[in-house]
Amino acid sequence: MTKASIDGVIDDYLRRLQTALSRLPEPRRSQLVGEISEHIAESRNDLPNQTEQEIRDLLDRVGRPEDIAAEALADELELVDKPSHRGLIAVLIVVAAMIVGFGTWAILARDNHHVTATPPLSKKTTTTTVSTSDSGPTLATCTSAVTGFYSPPLSWSFGGTISSDQGVGYGCENQEMLANAMMKVVDANVTPTSAGEASGAYGVNSAGQIIVPNGQVIGLYQTVCNVLPKSTLCING
Amino acid sequence: MVAGGTPKLMAQMRRGAIEYCVLALLRNDERYGFELTRELANFDGLVTSEGTIYPLLSRLRQDELVETFWQESLQGPPRRYYRITEKGRLALESFVVQWSTFRDTVDKLILGGGPT
Numbered sequence: 001m002t003k004a005s006i007d008g009v010i011d012d013y014l015r016r017l018q019t020a021l022s023r024l025p026e027p028r029r030s031q032l033v034g035e036i037s038e039h040i041a042e043s044r045n046d047l048p049n050q051t052e053q054e055i056r057d058l059l060d061r062v063g064r065p066e067d068i069a070a071e072a073l074a075d076e077l078e079l080v081d082k083p084s085h086r087g088l089i090a091v092l093i094v095v096a097a098m099i100v101g102f103g104t105w106a107i108l109a110r111d112n113h114h115v116t117a118t119p120p121l122s123k124k125t126t127t128t129t130v131s132t133s134d135s136g137p138t139l140a141t142c143t144s145a146v147t148g149f150y151s152p153p154l155s156w157s158f159g160g161t162i163s164s165d166q167g168v169g170y171g172c173e174n175q176e177m178l179a180n181a182m183m184k185v186v187d188a189n190v191t192p193t194s195a196g197e198a199s200g201a202y203g204v205n206s207a208g209q210i211i212v213p214n215g216q217v218i219g220l221y222q223t224v225c226n227v228l229p230k231s232t233l234c235i236n237g
Numbered sequence: 238m239v240a241g242g243t244p245k246l247m248a249q250m251r252r253g254a255i256e257y258c259v260l261a262l263l264r265n266d267e268r269y270g271f272e273l274t275r276e277l278a279n280f281d282g283l284v285t286s287e288g289t290i291y292p293l294l295s296r297l298r299q300d301e302l303v304e305t306f307w308q309e310s311l312q313g314p315p316r317r318y319y320r321i322t323e324k325g326r327l328a329l330e331s332f333v334v335q336w337s338t339f340r341d342t343v344d345k346l347i348l349g350g351g352p353t
Binding site: 061 | 270286288289293299314316
């Protein structure tokens with residue numbers, strides 16, 4: 001194959017690319033054609049013999065003009081998105097759909113739409129039901145979660161750090177919401193005295209765990225006091 | 238999820254992550270397009286065809302995450318080099334943090350663990 005005919009194969013390819021990109025506005029279209037043309041020229045320099053087959057293989061690696069155009073046009077349609085987060089959002093949407101699908105399946109299979117939480121330290125069993133279809137973490141759902149430990153396999157503890165991703169779907173959104181929910185439980189276990197003062201009906205054990213009267217551990221003292229150092233628990237504790 | 242959805246899923250995941258892979262390749266070095274595509278081709282599953290990198294580079298430039306400049310070459314015509322911008326570095330740093338958290342969360346779920 002002569003150099004002229006090899007040039008012809010490449011020119012044909014670039015013409016097909018121009019046509020495929022016809023819906024792309026200038027100057028983006030010319031830039032793209034220019035860059036791919038440079039890429040082909042660079043790749044061609046690497047070919048030992050520049051046979052027709054080598055050139056065709058090279059163009060196969062570059063890809064079908066229609067596929068390149070589809071990629072470029074998809075970008076044009078996305079210009080309304082926030083640029084720096086666009087990629088991650090695409091990944092998040094896909095995988096969030098997987099998580100929701102899997103999580104819903106697992107919970108439906110296990111517990112007929114609901115997760116039942118049973119306090120492990122209480123002989124008297126109280127049950128907290130957390131809907132799996134809630135619209136997002138709120139102080140109410142977080143408080144519900146604090147007042148009950150989940151049974152295995154969804155066993156978890158509030159001791160230590162909870163990150164925002166761990167809280168989602170389990171009632172609490174972040175450390176702050178968790179601390180506020182724990183304080184809500186503590187406050188509910190404060191008994192007013194006749195003198196108008198409050199006496200704690202909760203306690204903190206030697207492991208730094210907050211225990212309410214039914215014997216249930218609701219979390220670590222330190223977890224609350226890191227976030228709410230001026231709360232009654234932390235001032236009195 | 239059906240098995241037939243896998244290629245589409247891979248395409249969507251690749252599309253979401255690849256611009257940050259390009260920014261990561263440019264984090265320490267300026268590179269020209271041909272060089273970038275060869276580097277990316279060394280990583281399985283990241284690139285379907287060499288040409289589809291160029292619309293991506295064009296987008297990165299439009300978003301001011303990379304900038305280009307020309308440099309003489311000893312082996313032919315001048316080359317168009319890509320360089321990460323400060324905005325690009327910030328976007329990459331932000332992605333690295335978010336990706337790490339996100340990956341750990343998904344791993345925890347799909348590997349059968351519960352929240353800790």
